[in-house]
Amino acid sequence: MKIKKALSGLIFFLVASGMTAQNGISVYEGARFRYRVDFHEGNQYTWQVFNQLGPPASASAGEFSFTGAAGLNETEIQWDLAGTYYLSVTETDLQGCSNTKALTIQVLPNHRSIGFDITASNECFTPAGFGFELALTLLANHGEPLPKKYYPVNVTFAVNGATYEQVIEPDATTLQITETMFAANPAQDTQVLIEITGATDRHSAGIFPDDESSTHTRTIFAIPEIEFTQQIQLLKRLNEKTTAHTMFIPVCMERQEPR
Numbered sequence: 001m002k003i004k005k006a007l008s009g010l011i012f013f014l015v016a017s018g019m020t021a022q023n024g025i026s027v028y029e030g031a032r033f034r035y036r037v038d039f040h041e042g043n044q045y046t047w048q049v050f051n052q053l054g055p056p057a058s059a060s061a062g063e064f065s066f067t068g069a070a071g072l073n074e075t076e077i078q079w080d081l082a083g084t085y086y087l088s089v090t091e092t093d094l095q096g097c098s099n100t101k102a103l104t105i106q107v108l109p110n111h112r113s114i115g116f117d118i119t120a121s122n123e124c125f126t127p128a129g130f131g132f133e134l135a136l137t138l139l140a141n142h143g144e145p146l147p148k149k150y151y152p153v154n155v156t157f158a159v160n161g162a163t164y165e166q167v168i169e170p171d172a173t174t175l176q177i178t179e180t181m182f183a184a185n186p187a188q189d190t191q192v193l194i195e196i197t198g199a200t201d202r203h204s205a206g207i208f209p210d211d212e213s214s215t216h217t218r219t220i221f222a223i224p225e226i227e228f229t230q231q232i233q234l235l236k237r238l239n240e241k242t243t244a245h246t247m248f249i250p251v252c253m254e255r256q257e258p259r
Helices: none
Strands: 003-005 022-028 032-037 044-053 056-058 064-066 074-079 083-092 098-108 113-116 120-124 132-139 153-159 162-168 174-177 190-200 215-221
Touching (some): 032 083, 120 132, 153 174, 174 190
Parallel strands (some): 022 098, 120 215
Antiparallel strands (some): 003 032, 044 056, 044 083, 064 074, 083 098, 153 162, 153 190
């Protein structure tokens, strides 16, 4: 009987002398995965999670949780606490014969983060549109860029208190802030506060807002006011008590006597 994790083709193995797991995989705290085995009509399936196999010790409820039905040929599990676990499934047929196989699950601590590349920016108001985009930085546990296999990432953020969600891909790690998300006044400066409130990867595991770069302030400057003023200046004003004089200068004409 082949037992495989959905979409991955991983095979569980059984050691005849006892339950031993091979082909371990690594996941982050909070990740949710679906596992399945081939379906055989009439058979029963029992899923269990162990902390150790020899002797078997069951994991506690605080370390994982079944998020789907556990009595079928498939189940969904959320891994809640870092550690090493063994996922086992036992298939029992109509004759009472059974087979058990197990897979090692290494649950890693989750210290991944998300934040803005810069925390402040500005622009001038323009009637053509004042939407903008903000570049994001997503980091794995040790500060390296988040690997592509964890995308797409769903980001939850607030714009001036109103909540939005956006899905980002590894080749486009930006938030699109459209002008429908806030109001800007061309007559006065407008401040827009964008805050990342949460994020989850493709397996529903959290990516946490960075303490120092999870908020961004965008300032949109008002349009300067311009008014034309026409001013006429009189060279001489009556209220300055200046009197204009017209001077007549007599011209003497030499009189000629008739001859």
